[in-house]
Amino acid sequence: MNGIEPERYELMAGPAYDFPLDRRGFFKTLGAGIVVASLMEAQESGGGRRGGQAAPKEIGAWLHIGTNGLVTAFTGKVEVGQNARTSLTQAVAEELAAPMASIEMVMGDTDRTPFDMGTFGSMTTPQMVPLLRRAAAAARRLLPEGDWAHIDFSKIDEKLAHAPTEGSFKPTAEWTVMGTSAHKVHGRDIVTGAHKYASDMKLHNMLYGRVVRPAQFNAKLVKADVSAAKAMPGVVVVQDENFLGVAAPTMHQAAAAAAAIEAEWSAPAQTSNATLFADLRKTTGVGRGGSEAGSVEKALAEADKKLDRTYTVAYIAHAPLEPRAAVASWINDKLVVWTGTQRPFGVRTELAQSFHIPEQNIRVSMPDTGSGYGGKHTGEAAVEAARLAKGAGRPVKLVWTREEEFTWAYFRPAGVIDVRSAIDKSGHITAWEFHNYYSGPSGIDTLYDVPNKKIQFHQLDGPLRSGSYRGLAGTANHFARESHMDELAALAGMEPLEFRLHNLKDARFKAVLQAAAERFGWGKTKGAFGIAGGYEKGSYVATCVEVQADAGKTPRVVRVVQAYECGAVINPDQLKNQNEGAVIMGLGGVLFEAVQFENGRVLNPHFAQYRVPRFRDVPRIELVLLDRKDLAPAGAGETPIMTLAPAVANAVHAATGERRRGMPLFGGAVG
């Protein structure tokens, strides 16, 4: 599982179903009414679900309008706090001209929704919004004209139809639901505690599970004395190859039983933070992404002003507040699992492989989950709960402890980035050489005008299990590039914003830089400031940061202005919410978050040791949303996190005169 990220994803198996339009099946499940299915175009399926092969045309979404006037829309995407449930509901409501309250989204359920690769890569908005809009627009044409409230749904004809694969959306100028700040759908269930996350589910006769873990990664179980645990009332012990766990009538008993097991493990010697960055450079392999133009070597040789710098990022943890959790139940030979995951269909494949059963015999359902940030692509808890349930002959719930989540989940990869560059006398960049080791290719290319460039991602297996993360390598690559742009500006004797605009033609990029600078009062106020900008996954972002550095104290981020442009805005307030959240989450990564490890152990697997941003870390945040109604909406869950880090590093440099080139800037020694 090492080195997984969306850009590198190749799913091992296709879906078990292709969901042909089977009239009887649809109406048996959904009841009478209208069903419209939207076919996915090849480019919308994420480049093919079978490792790059062209995907067959398959259904990406469908919706049903019942004879009671209720609309149910089905998508394999999931809700992890990014408010996709709300924005997708808006999309359906817009095209149907129906009230949002009459629409229910069914999301991420392998038995009920169309196949979907997963909810990652900011793809829900660009992929799923058009599919649902097409289905809804087609369904609207099957209904009588006039106000939704006046339609007699009991008289609608039963119909089953494909939505056309081409357009016929409502023009942006006519939006009345999309483009508005609709409140979070099901918000009331959240504030009353009624919403059931996977960790809240309870089945009849259910036991609570606990896994017995080794003290080190890559350990093999040598032997275990489980007699004391087995003697406890109601306790089931499951030992299978390298898996060791218990299930008991209460969480309390499960924890006690797990603690009563004496297990011996053997593990190889493993590396630590101390040698991390040196280890990561030990590769010559070149992975996907990157680009090359002109001759960097020639340009560097001829340049009179050049720079050679190295930037690093640490491993960090997602630390979703709801840890991995699953409830598993075997009903004869069929396995049903409720779990918090960004890839319900991927988890189904994992379960099929783990238990050597066909995917048709497995259902994975995903209740709206306590966040993921790219950290819940895998099905560890689902597999473990299912194994315990199989051993116990009863349903089992497994909720990972915080320490397990910090240790046995995967991490955002660390990385080393080497940058060599040159400028001419007029302050134009003439050479740009950029090597990212291990952290990934997302956001690796530069939008600045560079005639000679060589940009490469070097892939390798790192010492810790790593995977996707919000923004993933985009943050590391922007940190290096935009820190380096400030260093080059100083070399050119130019002001940082001026230097960027001087080397930039991309109008959308310029627009966010200028919007952030204007709102911030860039160049007009006193203090220590930093700026950074960038582009990734269809949207543009620029961030201005003010830092306060008091003598003898770690500098504090006191003000952030972020400008963001992702095409037409579907929900302005939720978009602000995502931007604010990204800025605050990003503060942790740039200032203090780092996974410390040594010889196969994580040394800081608790919130008391692994610091995440809290109330008092939050600066004043102002957002400028550039609403480009002429452009299709892009996803916004990730890109807003990418430019905070370099803007902070640049502001810290302005405040202290010290250039810090490692994230976290103040996290102590890493590597």
Place this chain on the structure above:
Amino acid sequence: MGLCGYWRGCISRGMGSIVRLEVNGATHKVDAEPERLLLWVLREELDMTGTKYGCGEGQCGACTVLIDGTPARSCQTRIGAMDGKKITTIEGLAEHGHLHPLQEAFLEVDAMQCGYCTAGMIMSGVALLKKSPDPDEAEIRQYMQGNICRCGTYPRIVAAVRMAAKGKVTA
């Protein structure tokens, strides 16, 4: 493995004992060992799952409940110590179907993303408003420093508490 070590040796192997818990105005008799933690008893025995597990170490605030009006980490609270105490959970805030003003304020300003921290945030905020009916931003941040929102909705949570304090909720 901190938790396991913590529990080692403190389990009673026989039958539990009857513990009386007063939760949200109702008295529950629970057949459970007195050393069991309130968080899990609420969730497992009383099916009140609004109170969340976030760390089990008193570090994140997701499990916050009120005990005699004072915020407490239910993951650190033994039920044996609850005799004669009044426990309030997120499920007990609304009265006759009317949400607490802070719950309304959370909806009004969308002070949530994934919502997993929300119950703990609201319980801490309710306790603050009882103690200090019109807290300023600095006081709110100080008081709620122990509650983590990993999605980063802190500014909205501060705004919601301010809104509830000022009685400006319109929802």
